[in-house]
Amino acid sequence: MTDKLSVVGKSVTRFDAVDKVTGKAKYGIDLKVEGMLYGKILRSPYPHARVIKIDTRRAENHPRVRAVTTINDVPKITGAIGHLMTQEGRDHLYLHDNIVRFIGDPIAAVAADDLEAAQDALSLIHVEYEELPAVFDPVEAMKDGAPVIHTEDNNIAFHVLKEIGELDQGLEETDHVFEERYYTSKQKHATMEPTSSCVADYSQNGRLSVYSSTQRPHVSKLYLAKAFDLPVSKVRIIKPYTGGAFGGRDYLIHGLEIMCTSLSMKSGSPVKISFTREEDFIATEARHPFIIDLRFGVTDDGILKAMEMKCVMDVGGYGAHAAGVMTNALTKGVLIYKCPNITFEGHSVYTNKALCGAYRGYGNPQINFAIESLMDQIAEKLGIDAVELRLKNYRGLNELDPLSGQRIESDGMTECIEKAAEKFDWIGREKRKVANGTKRTGTGMCCLIHHSGGRFAIPDPAAATVMFNSDGSVNLVTAAADEGQGNRTVLAQIAAETLGLDYEQVSISSEPDTDMTPFDSGTHGSRQTYAGGIAVKRAAEKAKDKLLDLAAQHLEARKDDLRIGDGFIFHVDNPSINILVSDLLTALQFEDLSKGIQVMGTSTGVAPAVPTIYGANFAEVEVDMATGEVRILKFVCAFDVGKAINPAHVEGQIIGGEVTGMGYALTEGLITKDGKIMNPNFGDYRMLRACDVPKIDAIIVESPEPSGPFGAKGVGEATNAGTAAVIANAIYDAVGVRIEDLPLSQEKILHSL
Amino acid sequence: MLYINIKVNGKEYELGVKPYETLLETLRDKLGLTGTKLGCGDGECGACTVNLNGKAVLSCLTLVAQTDEKEILTIEGLQNGAELHPIQESFVENSAIQCGYCTPGLVMSAKALLEENGDPTDENVREKIANNLCRCTGYEQPVRAILEAAKKIRGENDR
Numbered sequence: 001m002t003d004k005l006s007v008v009g010k011s012v013t014r015f016d017a018v019d020k021v022t023g024k025a026k027y028g029i030d031l032k033v034e035g036m037l038y039g040k041i042l043r044s045p046y047p048h049a050r051v052i053k054i055d056t057r058r059a060e061n062h063p064r065v066r067a068v069t070t071i072n073d074v075p076k077i078t079g080a081i082g083h084l085m086t087q088e089g090r091d092h093l094y095l096h097d098n099i100v101r102f103i104g105d106p107i108a109a110v111a112a113d114d115l116e117a118a119q120d121a122l123s124l125i126h127v128e129y130e131e132l133p134a135v136f137d138p139v140e141a142m143k144d145g146a147p148v149i150h151t152e153d154n155n156i157a158f159h160v161l162k163e164i165g166e167l168d169q170g171l172e173e174t175d176h177v178f179e180e181r182y183y184t185s186k187q188k189h190a191t192m193e194p195t196s197s198c199v200a201d202y203s204q205n206g207r208l209s210v211y212s213s214t215q216r217p218h219v220s221k222l223y224l225a226k227a228f229d230l231p232v233s234k235v236r237i238i239k240p241y242t243g244g245a246f247g248g249r250d251y252l253i254h255g256l257e258i259m260c261t262s263l264s265m266k267s268g269s270p271v272k273i274s275f276t277r278e279e280d281f282i283a284t285e286a287r288h289p290f291i292i293d294l295r296f297g298v299t300d301d302g303i304l305k306a307m308e309m310k311c312v313m314d315v316g317g318y319g320a321h322a323a324g325v326m327t328n329a330l331t332k333g334v335l336i337y338k339c340p341n342i343t344f345e346g347h348s349v350y351t352n353k354a355l356c357g358a359y360r361g362y363g364n365p366q367i368n369f370a371i372e373s374l375m376d377q378i379a380e381k382l383g384i385d386a387v388e389l390r391l392k393n394y395r396g397l398n399e400l401d402p403l404s405g406q407r408i409e410s411d412g413m414t415e416c417i418e419k420a421a422e423k424f425d426w427i428g429r430e431k432r433k434v435a436n437g438t439k440r441t442g443t444g445m446c447c448l449i450h451h452s453g454g455r456f457a458i459p460d461p462a463a464a465t466v467m468f469n470s471d472g473s474v475n476l477v478t479a480a481a482d483e484g485q486g487n488r489t490v491l492a493q494i495a496a497e498t499l500g501l502d503y504e505q506v507s508i509s510s511e512p513d514t515d516m517t518p519f520d521s522g523t524h525g526s527r528q529t530y531a532g533g534i535a536v537k538r539a540a541e542k543a544k545d546k547l548l549d550l551a552a553q554h555l556e557a558r559k560d561d562l563r564i565g566d567g568f569i570f571h572v573d574n575p576s577i578n579i580l581v582s583d584l585l586t587a588l589q590f591e592d593l594s595k596g597i598q599v600m601g602t603s604t605g606v607a608p609a610v611p612t613i614y615g616a617n618f619a620e621v622e623v624d625m626a627t628g629e630v631r632i633l634k635f636v637c638a639f640d641v642g643k644a645i646n647p648a649h650v651e652g653q654i655i656g657g658e659v660t661g662m663g664y665a666l667t668e669g670l671i672t673k674d675g676k677i678m679n680p681n682f683g684d685y686r687m688l689r690a691c692d693v694p695k696i697d698a699i700i701v702e703s704p705e706p707s708g709p710f711g712a713k714g715v716g717e718a719t720n721a722g723t724a725a726v727i728a729n730a731i732y733d734a735v736g737v738r739i740e741d742l743p744l745s746q747e748k749i750l751h752s753l
Numbered sequence: 754m755l756y757i758n759i760k761v762n763g764k765e766y767e768l769g770v771k772p773y774e775t776l777l778e779t780l781r782d783k784l785g786l787t788g789t790k791l792g793c794g795d796g797e798c799g800a801c802t803v804n805l806n807g808k809a810v811l812s813c814l815t816l817v818a819q820t821d822e823k824e825i826l827t828i829e830g831l832q833n834g835a836e837l838h839p840i841q842e843s844f845v846e847n848s849a850i851q852c853g854y855c856t857p858g859l860v861m862s863a864k865a866l867l868e869e870n871g872d873p874t875d876e877n878v879r880e881k882i883a884n885n886l887c888r889c890t891g892y893e894q895p896v897r898a899i900l901e902a903a904k905k906i907r908g909e910n911d912r
Binding site for chain 2: 011013014016017018019020021022023024025026027029030189190191192193194241242243244245246276277483484485486648649651652655656657658659660681682683687689690691692693695696
């Protein structure tokens, strides 16, 4: 990589920082549109029922109600972007039926002059249900004779069996076989802005405009167009500032945009719906709970010869991500170690519980918790250092990815493990061990991989346009949705660096708008810095190339001899041949009446690869044997991000992700009883607070990815993938109990001591 | 309807309010001050934190009628003209903002904290902002920002 970078690698201030810190930034929940009505959604009180009749007359007669819509008027969207690849898949994007499948499933919605009236009118809607038998346990739901939740023959939403090598032979060749079962919990995104707010406006020009805090503006546009049978060009999605997403705003929110649009169409006015925190907890997506059975065979010297992984995933009532999350658990499970014999079998199963979906890590935190807990057990049993066991087995540089057939081109795993181990003082860990009264300390480590984007699995295009203004400044246009990660700042840095400009000379709007931007598959899978960055770099290179072409004509020089720097285009051997970039652009645009050219470049297409992101975590905990309470004393982690375009952003991603992971490890999880969520608030659903978390040392490792912009890969989704395992391993080291059921709550620890 | 006089960000208002109207509703819906955020409405997330007579309060749990004759400071009133308050400046400089939704509440908690204790420790800060949930940052960069803001403010006081 070039070492003369001037914008990339600098922790420039995010472009939206001042708006956010002064309260000026308008989020979905803050939006008001002239003439706007307020909507509320009526939700099912039953986990599984057939809706026989919906009587909306009394609600319609309410003096302040302007429209009522029901599930008989609108479809449910249950598909994902992968479904766009085949006709059969496209046919299955939408579901028209009268069944409700979880407590909280939308049935009807009203739009009224004010929120109070909308709320009141919900109680005027009379719904006649026929209750159906419900099933809540995914293992029960798989059995013959279980109540069938969708129209298929059974409740299996997705099944996958991947066999690499010969598992049985691998198991025979090994000296030791380890078997364990793991359970993971249903973690909620709990974004600080409740998911979600949306304003749908079908009141003008036969066009549908939706202000939606989505991660995928263009995909939302497509889905809404198809749902309402509009030309795709007539739908416009504008994404306001968004108070966090983490996967929870992938695709459309169940029932939200669809009901809101239907209300706007019926009333002829813009309509806004915002969920309350309770609605957010009970009726939007969460992390899929997994049951994972592992059977690993290893040799005496710790070489993995066989890995069997069997997963049952609880999808909940609807399964847009039933295939995606399981497939991602598969890729992470199969690819982390270079074991020759691997069998992975996954069943994604519908139950009558609140739906699950995409959540940072996307199947990886679940499978990593299981694998890295078992690896810890293997290391102990074989008397091999936990670090050494990982270094021996991980799949690194030039290894073949047996799933995509691609070779791994960048590998910072060894550096991640070694740097973090050194900073943590892994060698000195035994000497630090303390047994003081009822308190015991212990240490643990784990490693992880993740990937940037879904290039080989799903349609995953990225696009950007770079436009020079006559003063030499640049507008960068992209649909990359920034929910707080800072990706739009990072993309502006990539544009500035490519064009040889200062960061301040590149402007990017805060609100992607599908009327202004080419199709981009959205912000998911840690792809925007990598795939979005490649698109921006390509667009900027095209614009620069065009500029140099025109400069060559103007200066009567060869293009190859021209360089850009300090606001000038100049001849490399004779700098006196030069022109101010702004003078050239002004001439092209305004002075030369025969030209009228705005210099710009556009790129649309896919990234060439799905680079592997590597990471390692080290933790030291203190467990109070009298109370079961866990305190994290020390936490060191390292991530290979290829190139940190903005190191402060990367640090923020790492620490934020790890803390979400700490909550996943220790306290978080929705508790469901007979399909009802018992802890739908921040008092009963315990997220970690500032006083609960330690200072975290985040180490950035840069093993450049040849295909990445300036060597960059992604980071965001990797950062919480290994937190549960490292804490479980440290708790085991402290008190000798291995809890294989997340969260590792105080109660469970106390009970098992 | 109850009639109250309140001062918000230095400006006086005479308002007719409902007995059950929260300060958060008044600020956001009547005065258009949407910088103060609704995160839960139950007093558990801290996104709606404002300062009432210099103390941090949760505006979603405060009835506006109780604020009669009192002074309220929200995130919109913290700046001095175009100049950011040192806490705001420090949040910007320390990359303490990601999605930004909890930021106004965090900043207002920090403001009240630093009024009370100009030289807090890392632990003091973590205790005081424990009311403010943040899902993006993991708290590290905001804590750093608040400690640095304290330094800035002390520096100004020294002058």
